[in-house]
Amino acid sequence: MSADDQSAPREPSVDDHSVVVFDRGAAIEQSDAFENPGLPPHRPRQTDLHPHKERRAERQVVGWFLASMLGSVLAIVAYIAVPIEHGNMTSVRLNNLFLGLAIALALLGIGIGGMHWARQLMSSHEVVEERHLSRGSVPSRERAVEIFRLGDEESGFTRRSLIRNTLIGAVALVPLPAVVLFRDLAPAQDAVQAISHTMWEPGMRLALDPSGAPIKAADVTIGSAFHVIPEELAEIGHGEGYLDQKALAAVLLVRVPTERLKEAPGREGWSYDGIVAYSKICTHVGCPVALYEQQTHHLLCPCHQSTFDVTEHAKVIFGPAKRPLPQLPITVDDEGYLIAQRDFTEPIGPSYFERLHNVDPEHIPASGAETETRA
Amino acid sequence: MNTLATRKKTGRRHPLASAALLLIGLVAAGGASAAVGTVANASPATDAVHAQALTEQDGAELYRANCASCHGMNAEGTENGPSLIGVGAASVDFQVMTGRMPMAFQGPQALERAPQLSQEQSDAIGAWVASLAPGPDVPEEQWLDTSQVTEEELATGAELFRINCAMCHNVAGAGGALTEGKFAPALNDIDAAHIYEAMLTGPQNMPVFNDNNIAPEQKRAIIAYLHYLDENPSPGGFNLGSLGPVSEGLFMWIFGLGGIVAITVWLTSRPN
Numbered sequence: 001m002s003a004d005d006q007s008a009p010r011e012p013s014v015d016d017h018s019v020v021v022f023d024r025g026a027a028i029e030q031s032d033a034f035e036n037p038g039l040p041p042h043r044p045r046q047t048d049l050h051p052h053k054e055r056r057a058e059r060q061v062v063g064w065f066l067a068s069m070l071g072s073v074l075a076i077v078a079y080i081a082v083p084i085e086h087g088n089m090t091s092v093r094l095n096n097l098f099l100g101l102a103i104a105l106a107l108l109g110i111g112i113g114g115m116h117w118a119r120q121l122m123s124s125h126e127v128v129e130e131r132h133l134s135r136g137s138v139p140s141r142e143r144a145v146e147i148f149r150l151g152d153e154e155s156g157f158t159r160r161s162l163i164r165n166t167l168i169g170a171v172a173l174v175p176l177p178a179v180v181l182f183r184d185l186a187p188a189q190d191a192v193q194a195i196s197h198t199m200w201e202p203g204m205r206l207a208l209d210p211s212g213a214p215i216k217a218a219d220v221t222i223g224s225a226f227h228v229i230p231e232e233l234a235e236i237g238h239g240e241g242y243l244d245q246k247a248l249a250a251v252l253l254v255r256v257p258t259e260r261l262k263e264a265p266g267r268e269g270w271s272y273d274g275i276v277a278y279s280k281i282c283t284h285v286g287c288p289v290a291l292y293e294q295q296t297h298h299l300l301c302p303c304h305q306s307t308f309d310v311t312e313h314a315k316v317i318f319g320p321a322k323r324p325l326p327q328l329p330i331t332v333d334d335e336g337y338l339i340a341q342r343d344f345t346e347p348i349g350p351s352y353f354e355r356l357h358n359v360d361p362e363h364i365p366a367s368g369a370e371t372e373t374r375a
Numbered sequence: 376m377n378t379l380a381t382r383k384k385t386g387r388r389h390p391l392a393s394a395a396l397l398l399i400g401l402v403a404a405g406g407a408s409a410a411v412g413t414v415a416n417a418s419p420a421t422d423a424v425h426a427q428a429l430t431e432q433d434g435a436e437l438y439r440a441n442c443a444s445c446h447g448m449n450a451e452g453t454e455n456g457p458s459l460i461g462v463g464a465a466s467v468d469f470q471v472m473t474g475r476m477p478m479a480f481q482g483p484q485a486l487e488r489a490p491q492l493s494q495e496q497s498d499a500i501g502a503w504v505a506s507l508a509p510g511p512d513v514p515e516e517q518w519l520d521t522s523q524v525t526e527e528e529l530a531t532g533a534e535l536f537r538i539n540c541a542m543c544h545n546v547a548g549a550g551g552a553l554t555e556g557k558f559a560p561a562l563n564d565i566d567a568a569h570i571y572e573a574m575l576t577g578p579q580n581m582p583v584f585n586d587n588n589i590a591p592e593q594k595r596a597i598i599a600y601l602h603y604l605d606e607n608p609s610p611g612g613f614n615l616g617s618l619g620p621v622s623e624g625l626f627m628w629i630f631g632l633g634g635i636v637a638i639t640v641w642l643t644s645r646p647n
Contacts, residue, residue: 045646089610097612119646208588209538216587225582227538254582290542293553293580300554302542307554318554 039126047120057120061113068109075102195347196360198248199230200328206253206277206338207231209246214337215253220275223294226253228277230340248348250280251328252290253338254310256297262312266364270329272338277328278314279348282306284321286350299325313366322351324366431506434499441477441492442500450507455481462576463510464501469572471497483556484579511575518591519567521599529603532596539584540597547617548604553580564605567598 047054078098085091136144152158187194205214209227212234220226228251236242258274270276278299282289287303292310298317299308306319314325326348329341345363429437439448445456452458456478459466470476474488490497505512524532537546545551548562557580562570574594577583589597615622 043645047646090608093610093612115642124646210534219585219587221583221585223577223583224585224588225539226588288542291553291559292582293557294577294582295580296554298554302551305554 039128042124042126045120045124048124054121057116061117061121064109064113064116066109068106068113071102071105071107071109075099075106078102192347195248195349198343198348199233199245200249200340200343201230202340202342203333204340205231205333206251206330206340207234209250210234216336217272217275217332217338218336220253220255220338222255222257222274224255225290225292225294227280227290228253247281250288251277252280252292252299253277254292254294254297256311260297260311264313264364264366267313267327267329267366269331270327270341272331275330275338276310277330277338277340278308278310278325279328279344281325281349282321283316283323283325283349283351284319289325315366327366429495429499431499431502433496434501434503437492437496438500438503445478450504459504459507461508461510462504463512464498464505465511465513465572466576466578467501467504468497468513469569469576469578471500472566473569475578484558487560511572514568514571514575514591514594518595519571519598521567521595521602524596524599528592528596529599531593532598532600533603535589535593536597536600539589543581545617545619547614548601549617562601562604565601567602570598570601571595 047057078095078101082091082095082098084095157164206226206228207214207230209229212229212231214231215226215228229246230249233242233245233249236245253275255273255275261271261274261276263271278289280288280290282301282303284301284304284306287301289299289301289306289308291300291302292298293300297310299310299314301307301319301321304320306321307317308314308321308325309317313327316322316324326344326346328344330338331341333339345360347359438446438450442450442456442459445453446459447453447456450459452460470485471492472490472494474490475485477491478485479488492500501513504510536548543551543553543559544562545559550559550561552558559581571594573581574584574589574597575586584594609617615626
C-alpha cells in the first residue's frame with residue numbers, strides 16, 4: 001500500500017472547488033475471477049476395494065427387489081384376507097393398515113433397491129460435462145432469421161393485414177368467457193347486506209340450541225351459559241337454509257351479577273336483570289366465540305384467542321379482534337320468556353372496510369370504539 | 376474415524392451410532408422426568424378409620440379440619456376461597472372425590488389428583504354443606520346409569536356435547552387451553568357421577584348447565600356419549616391425543632418432513 005501511495009500521490013489543487021481530485025492510491029486491479037478448485041481426488045468405495053462387500057451389496061439389492069415382489073403379493077393377500085366388513089370400523093382400519101404397508105413395501109423395495117444398486121455397484125467415477133454455449137453459431141442464427149422471413153413471405157402475415165388483424169382479435173377475445181364465468185363466482189349479494197340482518201325480530205323468543213325450547217329468565221342462573229337460537233329457527237329444515245341462518249343468529253346468553261355489569265350509555269335497557277346476550281360470531285374472522293369462563297366472565301375465541309369481557313359490553317381485552325361482540329337487546333314477555341327487543345344494530349361477524357358503511361342508524365356504539373366512528 | 380480398535384474391519388463408526396445415542400439420552404431423560412413426576416403426585420393413604428357411617432356433625436368437623444382454612448369456619452368464604460353456602464352436596468362430591476379439594480396449592484385452577492378423603496367422609500361434608508342452604512344434591516342413580524340409553528339418545532348426547540361442551544373440552548373430549556393458565560380438562564374415563572355434578576355445579580370456571588338448560592336425561596345422554604368415546608377406539612388407529620391439527624401437524628413436520636429430508640440426504644450422499 002505504501003508503495004502505491006508514493007507512486008500516485010494526491011495532487012494539491014489550485015482551486016479545490018472546481019477540480020475533482022481522485023485518489024488513485026488504492027486502485028489496485030484485483031482479479032476476482034473464481035479459481036476452479038477442480039474435483040476432489042477420486043475415492044474408491046468399500047465395494048470397489050473388497051470383493052466380498054461387492055457381493056454383499058449385490059445380495060442386498062436383490063433382497064430389496066425380492067422384498068418388493070413379496071410386498072406386491074402381500075397386498076393381494078391382505079386385500080382378500082382382511083376384507084372391509086360393512087359397519088365394522090376396525091376392519092376398515094386393519095384393511096387400510098395391511099394394504100398400505102404391503103404396497104409401501106412393494107414400491108419402496110424397487111426404489112431403495114435401485115438406489116442401492118446405483119450407489120454401491122454402478123461406476124463411481126466422477127465425470128465432467130462442460131456446459132455448451134447458449135449462443136448459437138452464426139450460420140444457424142442466420143438460418144433462423146431466414147426461416148422467419150420465408151414464413152412471413154409464404155403465409156403473407158404482413159401482406160394480408162386483414163387476416164392478421166382478425167386473428168389477433170380472435171385470440172384477444174378468447175379469455176373473455178373466463179372473465180365473465182369467474183366473476184360470477186363472487187357472492188351474488190353484497191356481503192355487508194348478507195350479514196346486516198339476522199332472523200331476530202322484535203318479540204322473538206330466545207330458544208335453546210338445538211331443541212328450540214324457549215328460555216325463561218328465571219332459568220338463567222348466575223354462572224350458566226346458554227347457547228341460543230331464535231325460536232323460529234328450530235322449525236327451519238336443513239334444506240331451507242338452517243345452517244346459514246344459524247351462522248348469523250347464534251347467540252350466547254349469560255347472567256352476570258347486576259352489580260358487576262357495566263353497561264354502555266344508551267344500552268341500559270338492553271339486558272334483563274343481569275342477563276346479557278351477545279352474538280357468538282367473533283368480530284375477528286367469524287369463529288364461534290363460546291368459551292365462557294364463569295368466574296372471570298371472559299369469553300374466549302378458540303381460533304385466535306380474542307378475549308371479550310362480558311361484564312363490559314363484550315369489549316375486547318385481548319387478541320386480534322378489533323370490535324366488541326354485537327349485543328342483542330333483550331327483555332321478557334308476559335309469560336316470563338326472554339325475547340329479543342329487535343335485531344342486532346350492527347352487522348355481525350368479521351371486521352372489514354365495507355361493513356363500516358352499513359351500521360344501523362339506531363346503533364349505539366359500545367364504548368365509542370374508534371373502528372365504528374371512523375365510518 | 377479410526378478411534379475404535381475393535382471395529383478394525385471397517386474402521387468406521389456404525390451409521391446408527393449417533394441415532395442410538397440420541398435415543399438412549401431421550402429415554403433416560405424421559406424416564407427420569409416420569410419418575411420425579413410420579414413421586415410428586417403420590418397421594419397419602421386415605422384414612423380408613425372413619426369408614427363407618429358418618430353424621431352431619433362428623434362432616435362439620437371434617438370440614439373444619441380440611442376446608443375451613445380457605446373457605447372460613449362457617450363456609451362463609453375468605454379471600455382465599457369462595458363461600459360454600461348454597462353450593463350443595465353435588466359440588467362437594469365433585470371437588471373432593473376428584474381430588475381437586477382440599478387444594479394442594481393456590482394456582483390458576485385446582486388440579487385433579489387422587490382423592491384425599493374417603494367417599495364416606497366426602498358425603499358427610501356434603502351433608503353438612505347442604506344443611507347450610509339448599510343447593511344441588513348428588514345425582515340420582517337413574518341419571519347415571521347409561522346402560523339403557525338408546526342409539527338415538529346417544530346421538531343427541533353427542534350433539535349436545537358439540538353445542539355446549541366441545542368448544543372448551545374438544546369434540547373428542549381431549550380437553551383444551553383457556554386463559555392465564557386455566558384449562559378445560561380431558562374427559563376420558565371420568566366417573567358418570569362426576570360428569571353429571573360438573574355440569575350441574577359448574578366447578579371453577581366451567582359454566583353451570585342447570586336442569587332447565589340441559590335436562591337430566593340429556594345430561595345422561597352426554598355421559599353416555601363420553602363413555603362411548605372411552606370404549607370405542609379411533610378408527611384411524613393412532614389418534615395423537617385427538618388434538619387435531621396441532622399434534623397432527625407437529626407429527627408431520629417432524630416425522631413426515633424429517634423422513635423426506637433424511638431420504639434426500641441419503642440419495643445425494645457419497646457412498647463409502
